[in-house]
Amino acid sequence: MINYKDLMIGDWVYNSKYTKYPMQVVGIGEDYCYLNFEGNEADPIDGIDEYMTPIEVEDSILVKSGFEKEFDKDLSKFYGMDIFEYHKVVNKCFLRISYISNYLCRDWYCQIDNEKHSSIGGFDFQYLHELQNGIRLITRGDLEIKEL
Numbered sequence: 001m002i003n004y005k006d007l008m009i010g011d012w013v014y015n016s017k018y019t020k021y022p023m024q025v026v027g028i029g030e031d032y033c034y035l036n037f038e039g040n041e042a043d044p045i046d047g048i049d050e051y052m053t054p055i056e057v058e059d060s061i062l063v064k065s066g067f068e069k070e071f072d073k074d075l076s077k078f079y080g081m082d083i084f085e086y087h088k089v090v091n092k093c094f095l096r097i098s099y100i101s102n103y104l105c106r107d108w109y110c111q112i113d114n115e116k117h118s119s120i121g122g123f124d125f126q127y128l129h130e131l132q133n134g135i136r137l138i139t140r141g142d143l144e145i146k147e148l
Contacts, residue, residue, distance in 0.1 A: 001049060001050060001052065001053060002049055002052045002053065002054050002129070003049055004028060004031070004032065004033040004049045004052070006129065006130075006133075007025050007028060007033060007129055007133075008025065008028075008129075008132070008133055008136060009025055009026060009027065009028065010024065010025060010132065010136075010142055011024070011025045011128070011129035011132050011133065012024055012025075012055055012128050012129065012132070012145055012148065013025065013035070013052050013053065013054060013055060013128075013129060014052070014053045014054075014055060015035055015037075015051050015052050015053075016051050016052075016053060017051035019037055021037055022037070022055060022148040023035040023036060023037040024036050024037070024145075025129075033049065033052065035052075054126075054127035054128065054129060054130075055127060055128040055129070055148070056126065056127060056128075057107075057108055057125065057126065057127060057128055057131060059084070061128060061148065062086045062097060063086075064145075064146065064147050064148065065088075065143060065144065065145055065146065066088055066144065066146070067086035067087060067088045067095075067097065068086065068087045068088065069084050069085075069086055070084060070085050070086070070087060071083075071084055072084060072085050072098070075098075075100070083098070083099065083100070084098075084099070085097065085098050086098075088143075090135055090139045090141040090142070090143060091139040091140055091141025092114070092115045093112050093113065093114055093115070093120065093138070093139040093141065094112070094113040094114075094115075094117065095110060095111070095112055095135065095139075096110070096111045096112075096113075097109070097110045097111075097131075098111075101124040102124060103124035105126065106124035106125055106126045107126055108124065108125050108126065108131070109122065109123070109124050109125075110122060110123055110125060110131065110134055110135070112135070112138045112139060120138060120139075121134075121137075121138035123138075128145070131143065132145075
């Protein structure tokens with residue numbers, strides 16, 4: 001379950017009451033969230049947070065969202081397993097995502113550098129809406145999601 005207060009317009013979530021397919025947040029009210037999904041674009045539906053569930057970030061979501069996947073030889077050697085990093089530029093900021101987090105309840109970490117390659121922020125995340133929100137807050141740009 002997601003608290004609607006954790007969402008921003010443009011975030012992607014599931015809504016089990018209406019469909020099993022991903023839905024995009026198009027409006028947020030005091031105690032509700034309007035969701036839009038393919039095939040119902042002209043008619044946003046009122047979703048209650050008890051039916052809303054987060055979308056877990058996976059390799060395929062990052063690749064479909066335009067991240068370049070790169071093998072990290074040094075970390076792979078250190079951890080004894082294949083470790084990949086994901087790179088993308090958003091609003092002239094360089095994003096680097098890795099499947100190594102310092103936070104117990106989060107699997108992923110996103111490091112963001114400005115166009116001069118100086119660090120401007122970083123955050124741990126588990127779900128797609130958390131990744132979208134972190135990128136939006138730090139870069140003032142949006143992570144475009146084309147297909148889930």
